[in-house]
Structures are given as C-alpha cells and as structure tokens.
Amino acid sequence: MAELLVRPAWSLPPDVHAFVSTRHGGNSSGDYHSLNLGQHVGDDAAVVASNRAALLQVLQQQSGAAALELQWMQQVHGTSVTGIDKVVDAPPVADALYTTRNHIALNVLTADCLPVLFCSSNGKEIAVAHAGWRGLCNGVLEAVVLQFRCAPADIRCWLGPAIGPCHFEVGSDVRDAFLMLSRETWMAATKAAFTPGPRPGKWMADLYALARIRLQKSGVTDIAGTPQCTVCLADDYYSYRQQQVTGRFVTGIVKVS
Numbered sequence: 001m002a003e004l005l006v007r008p009a010w011s012l013p014p015d016v017h018a019f020v021s022t023r024h025g026g027n028s029s030g031d032y033h034s035l036n037l038g039q040h041v042g043d044d045a046a047v048v049a050s051n052r053a054a055l056l057q058v059l060q061q062q063s064g065a066a067a068l069e070l071q072w073m074q075q076v077h078g079t080s081v082t083g084i085d086k087v088v089d090a091p092p093v094a095d096a097l098y099t100t101r102n103h104i105a106l107n108v109l110t111a112d113c114l115p116v117l118f119c120s121s122n123g124k125e126i127a128v129a130h131a132g133w134r135g136l137c138n139g140v141l142e143a144v145v146l147q148f149r150c151a152p153a154d155i156r157c158w159l160g161p162a163i164g165p166c167h168f169e170v171g172s173d174v175r176d177a178f179l180m181l182s183r184e185t186w187m188a189a190t191k192a193a194f195t196p197g198p199r200p201g202k203w204m205a206d207l208y209a210l211a212r213i214r215l216q217k218s219g220v221t222d223i224a225g226t227p228q229c230t231v232c233l234a235d236d237y238y239s240y241r242q243q244q245v246t247g248r249f250v251t252g253i254v255k256v257s
Contacts, residue, residue, distance in 0.1 A: 005055070008020060012156070017063050025054065038248030059254070075095050098118075100126075117253045119156045159211055169202050189213050193205065
C-alpha cells in the first residue's frame with residue numbers, strides 16, 4: 001500500500017464519501033513518517049499543516065467539491081458528540097462529530113483506537129466517532145446514534161483500522177468495566193469479546209466485536225468493516241502500541257450534496 005488515501009469497502013449513497021489516510025504521501029520525518037495529521041503528538045506544526053493541506057487537496061479533487069473543508073476535534077476518550085453547522089477553527093472537545101451540512105469533512109484521528117463512521121441510508125446525516133476502549137465502554141457510539149433524526153435501523157456504520165484482538169492486551173479491569181455495564185441479553189457476547197491472554201490476569205480484547213455489540217443493542221444492524229490491525233499493518237497505519245512516539249491517521253466522511 002502506498003496511497004495517501006484509501007476508500008472503505010462500504011456501500012454509501014452516491015454523494016457521500018468516506019476515506020482513510022495512510023502513513024504515505026506526507027512531509028513528516030523520523031518517527032512521524034510521513035503523513036502525520038496529528039497536531040498534538042510532538043511533530044512540527046508547520047509540517048502537519050502541510051500534510052493536512054495535502055489531504056484537503058486530494059479530498060477536493062476526488063469528491064469534485066472545491067468548497068470542501070476539514071473539521072477536526074480535540075479527542076479526550078469521552079462520550080461527547082458535537083453537532084457541526086459550520087467548520088470552526090478551534091477543534092471542539094469531543095469524541096464524535098455529527099452534521100447534516102454539505103462539504104464538511106468530519107475527521108477522527110487514531111493510532112490504535114477504533115474509528116467509526118456513520119451515515120443515514122438517505123445520505124442526509126453523517127457522523128464520526130473515536131472509540132477507544134473507555135469511550136466505547138461508556139457509550140460514545142450510543143450517544144452518536146441518539147443524535148440521528150432517522151431510526152437506528154436506517155443508520156449505516158463502518159468500523160475502520162484499529163488494534164486487533166491479536167495485539168490488544170488489556171487487564172482484568174478493562175474486561176470488568178465492560179461486563180459491569182452489560183445487560184443479560186448481551187453479556188455472553190461481551191464475554192466472548194475477551195479471550196485469555198498469554199499472561200496471568202491479561203485478556204485479548206476485540207474492539208470490533210465490542211463495537212458491534214453496542215451498535216446492535218442501539219438498533220443499528222447495517223455494520224460494515226472487517227478488522228485491520230494497526231499493529232500488524234504498522235507500515236501503513238500509525239500504531240501507538242507498536243511505537244509510542246508516532247503520528248495519527250485520519251478516518252473521515254463528507255457529503256457533497
């Protein structure tokens with residue numbers, strides 16, 4: 001893989017575009033090589049700005065929307081959803097963005113956490129969410145579903161690249177946090193999302209399975225996206241577990257009409 005952007009294998013209305021950036025095609029160097037889009041990780045701010053400008057140019061060309069703009073957020077591993085009516089320079093403190101507006105590309109930055117895209121079946125509503133284990137456990141995906149005007153059954157979701165169960169080792173405290181908030185109807189599925197790890201008291205957690213459980217219990221059934229482990233694919237995606245000083249890639253969605 002050497003593309004700056006890849007398109008998710010996801011069925012969308014014709015005027016809605018989803019995208020994922022890679023590590024390729026940017027100007028960052030060293031540990032951030034090369035398309036780092038995160039301004040908060042220690043990379044040179046001017047270089048990151050140039051990377052974001054390159055991303056915007058490619059998105060404008062691919063979508064045919066010269067008026068397209070990028071909206072970022074300050075992610076804090078919470079459950080807050082911010083509705084966006086126009087692009088704002090100061091990134092809102094949130095872990096999800098929602099809009100009904102055209103030409104606003106909603107972006108989530110990750111380097112192992114699970115990025116989730118949302119789109120109504122009629123293409124009028126879109127959203128992104130940052131689903132690290134804390135936000136996922138505490139209900140960030142459910143909070144996004146509640147923002148939509150359409151019924152949950154009319155929402156389509158896509159799960160992007162994230163650390164896979166092959167590498168996401170967690171302690172019993174993480175497993176217990178999910179089980180504590182699980183109802184009987186989905187307790188068995190939640191338990192199945194954790195398999196014993198190679199060390200005593202450790203578990204291998206499946207973020208994809210946990211996200212599907214949470215979305216399905218909210219009434220969302222159209223869930224796409226197969227696991228792409230960021231640790232296994234560290235040459236193409238940034239991974240904090242693989243390399244703690246590292247960049248961030250973006251997963252985003254925009255509607256152009």
